[in-house]
Amino acid sequence: MTSDTSATDPAAPHGGGVLGSAWLAALLTAVVVGLAVFVGFNAYEALAPAQVATSVSTQITDDDARSELLVAAADLSQRVLTYHHDSFEKDLEDASARLTPEFVEEYGAAMERVRANTAKNEISQEATAVSSAIISATQDEGQVLVFINQETSSARTKAKQQVRNRLVVDLVRVDGEWTMAGVGALG
Amino acid sequence: MDLRRFNILLLILGLALGAALALLLVRGNEALPGETEAEQSAKQHLDVTRAAAAQVQAFLGVDHENVEEQAQVVLDGATGDFKQQYAEELDSLIRSAQAQQSTAEATVLEVGISDIDASVATVFVAADTVVTSKATDGTSRTVPWRIQLDMVKEDDRWLTSGLQFVG
Numbered sequence: 001m002t003s004d005t006s007a008t009d010p011a012a013p014h015g016g017g018v019l020g021s022a023w024l025a026a027l028l029t030a031v032v033v034g035l036a037v038f039v040g041f042n043a044y045e046a047l048a049p050a051q052v053a054t055s056v057s058t059q060i061t062d063d064d065a066r067s068e069l070l071v072a073a074a075d076l077s078q079r080v081l082t083y084h085h086d087s088f089e090k091d092l093e094d095a096s097a098r099l100t101p102e103f104v105e106e107y108g109a110a111m112e113r114v115r116a117n118t119a120k121n122e123i124s125q126e127a128t129a130v131s132s133a134i135i136s137a138t139q140d141e142g143q144v145l146v147f148i149n150q151e152t153s154s155a156r157t158k159a160k161q162q163v164r165n166r167l168v169v170d171l172v173r174v175d176g177e178w179t180m181a182g183v184g185a186l187g
Numbered sequence: 188m189d190l191r192r193f194n195i196l197l198l199i200l201g202l203a204l205g206a207a208l209a210l211l212l213v214r215g216n217e218a219l220p221g222e223t224e225a226e227q228s229a230k231q232h233l234d235v236t237r238a239a240a241a242q243v244q245a246f247l248g249v250d251h252e253n254v255e256e257q258a259q260v261v262l263d264g265a266t267g268d269f270k271q272q273y274a275e276e277l278d279s280l281i282r283s284a285q286a287q288q289s290t291a292e293a294t295v296l297e298v299g300i301s302d303i304d305a306s307v308a309t310v311f312v313a314a315d316t317v318v319t320s321k322a323t324d325g326t327s328r329t330v331p332w333r334i335q336l337d338m339v340k341e342d343d344r345w346l347t348s349g350l351q352f353v354g
Contacts (some may be wrong), residue, residue, distance in 0.1 A: 005329065017191075019195065020188060020189070020191035021190070021194075022195050023200055025190055025193055026198035028201060031201050035208060039204050039207050042211040042212065061225060061232075070301065131301065131311050131333075132291070133299025133301040133310065133311035135298065135299045143300060145297045145298070145313060147310055147311065147313075147353050149335045164333065165295070166296070166331065184194075186296045186297060186313050187296065187313075
């Protein structure tokens, strides 16, 4: 008979022992909620600097891939900025071969603007890339800072002009090869 | 679910959260998924870029009324030969800036990284300064710059060990 007493006693813990008590449930719920908030806050804080890196985490870091991009940027910059009055068409053709279809139109239009003067004054322009450095790069897109020296001379007037330029070159990979998608001079 | 089972579940959840919290407090973001080698490398690129931009900004900027303080910023971000050379020329730089009442407002236009590994980097920076001095009769003149920085990592900071103008 005494064995039924505890089952009907309202003061007795549910399910028996401290583990089944309502006050423990309340306490544990509060602790778990508090911990969850604290863990969430710390995870957010810890993740914050990683997110900064994630925005550029697709950057290429392999040395060979970086070198390939740097060489392409320097080479293509030289090609689009080098032309001679006696090989104008060929220079144009060579440079256009490694430009995106959108940029080749822009480049062609720019070269048309200098065509007449180049022929008239027998102008030659030589561009030499003195350094190139990656601003940002993924496997398929890159932006490269190129320092380039241009020397423009006229065989007719014997005039010479030297310009030290700073270019930002946009490249995209087309069929596995870096191709120039745009170029802009700084300043 | 009876109360006993519910409490056991809460206990397990509490222990798991406690362990996660301890891990986070001890190891920071390394304890979280996503900090890959590529992300560490990307963060390194970002650190180098920021340090180079800050150094060029400090190096090119001139305020004849505040030259010593500006020079200290350059020295704080410098090391090795560059630090020594800059320190040696500091008096002359200060006298010149004060005599000419020079100001140069520097703007970093682009920063690119040429070579980089865990402890050294070669960085190129394009910047402009807008300069006014007695020599310009108070009118401002924009000067373009092409700069190469050699950087080394010391005590988790990227410092400039060499600076040269690219001709």
